[in-house]
Amino acid sequence: MLPELTDLSTFRDLLAGAPAPDTAASQGAEERNGQLTKPPGALGRLEDLAIWYAGWRGDARPQISAPQVIVFAGNHGVTAQGVSAFPAEVTEQMVLNFQHGGAAINQLARSAGARMDVHALDLDRPTADFTQGPAMSEEELLAALQTGWSSVDPEADLLVVGEMGIGNTTPAAAIACALFGGEAADWTGRGTGVDDAGLANKTRVVAEGVALHGGNGDGLEILRRLGGREIAAMAGAIAAARLLRIPVILDGFICSAAAACLERSVAGALDHAVAGHQSAEAAHRAVLERLNKEPLLSLGLRLGEGSGAALAIHILKSAIACHSGMATFAEAGVSDG
Template sequence: MSAEFSTLSAFRDLLEAAPGADQTALGEAEARNGQLTKPPGALGRLEDMAIWYAGWRGTARPEITAPQVIVFAGNHGVTAQGISAFPAEVTEQMVLNFQHGGAAINQLSRAAGATLDVIALSLETPTADFTQGPAMQEDEVVAALNAGWNAVNPDADLLVVGEMGIGNTTSAAAIAHALYGGVAEDWVGRGTGVDDAGMVNKARVVREGVAAHGAGDALDILRCLGGRELAAMAGAIARARNLRIPVILDGFICSAAAATLAETVPGALDHVIAGHASAEAAHGAVLAKLGKEPVLRLNMRLGEASGAAVAINVLKSAVACHSGMATFAEAGVSDG
């Protein structure tokens, strides 16, 4: 698919023009849920998730048969500031591991019946060190947004996006700090496992980056403080909305990327649920800002779409009950 946009302004226009849920299907799904052979509300959040999914897929009895998981990888120039416990070379090494089927996300995607695509984004050319200048120029962030946009399979019926990129928890913390305020220490975490001195250093780096680049709009913040893989996740989430494909968010980095969409256009994440709350300290705070209650709390902090991939089977279970259960009338069971 050719690029759909060539500027951030054009991408913003696409966000503003994105479709909403099918209100007819939503109403029919709610009505069906009220007729199923169970006490009202007995399946808890599974009921809400199924109705939400039905509204976006445009049918009162949907199925999930073609989930897609996409992992985007990028390298960050800000690693020159010593903010990671691992060197930047690990990004490319992990991409090879994904491609050879050896990572957690390979196993979790297979268990969820999902296809897995791994897209490396100019690993040989890290973004700029955002303490020294903007991480990306406009053409670079637009290229990354387009990479995400074009990676979404239009035939998918559910999307999960994830990332691999040494240094990207620092990038995500800087984005969150720029979008939501507070102090840098509110948003930095251990990431790949930095020690206390590393935490102090990460906070310094985030503080300096936000002081230099945190005053623009949300998409400009993504450009100046983000990374190619964060922008690609944002582009994929936006494309999924364009196609009415529901999305499950992964962890802190994915959520920070998605937050730039929500801060650009209100309701831009209405087609999105949060797969899990990660152990990265600031993830819960970002989800609270987004108004997203996580499906799972498993103390995961791996990234690479892993938490969201586990949540695929929860959503599948919700949809299977909603669409497969008999109604009281069909089962000949009295609902009185």
């Protein structure tokens, strides 16, 4: 069982003391990989993924049988400034769609054999407008982190986290700009499809938020000042998975911004995570480069919800199926040279 998050210092300490991969399992997986009935390196990155996964699960010949997809939803006060093409009420409407099984992520999770959970975080109480002050108090940030932290099934063997929150590419862009530098325009995209005037307005909002809050504290403090409840909940879930040795597949721009807050708080906090895909949001690639994460897929997706990461479950399952299911040269009676 994971300890309760009593304060942000506890969260930082737990993240800093999180376990590393099991060296013996990694070495055993490497040795097994070298004995499988294929030329060395013939399965390319699938081989690296299998060894990486084996190390985190502590099993040189692992299986994936219990993936979990969690979608978090939150609303943002900054949407009052017209940063989205859709009204904030759509967040709650989409949560109902998730709960009734009608969204894309429901189909993708089902296709991947994943359990799916949905958590709506105070949708009737949006975060504060970050151009006027911090988006959340410390208590609000801790509560959102705890929601994510508590939502991870300890029996899961793979985790995907996604989000729903009208306007949330704006806080994601502000977080990325505050963490990595550059101009607001470098990190601000069209999100759900704002026009040129909308993009200019959104870029202004991001710039104002970063001017007010940038340079104040570590990644968690930036998350508090510029983020949202669903973004913080994703960070909490990713951190919990690290302590539980559950590998994580990161989703798109907003999920990656949440993850970046952890990495900027504790270096190496994302060693248990891979990037599921590169989304169509222009700044996503730049975030992944800063995190040193090469995406598994690039299909022009810009939906969020965990959709790209859920698709990538199939890639990781295939890597593990080959690694753990293939015969060795000795088992197959095939000469290895």
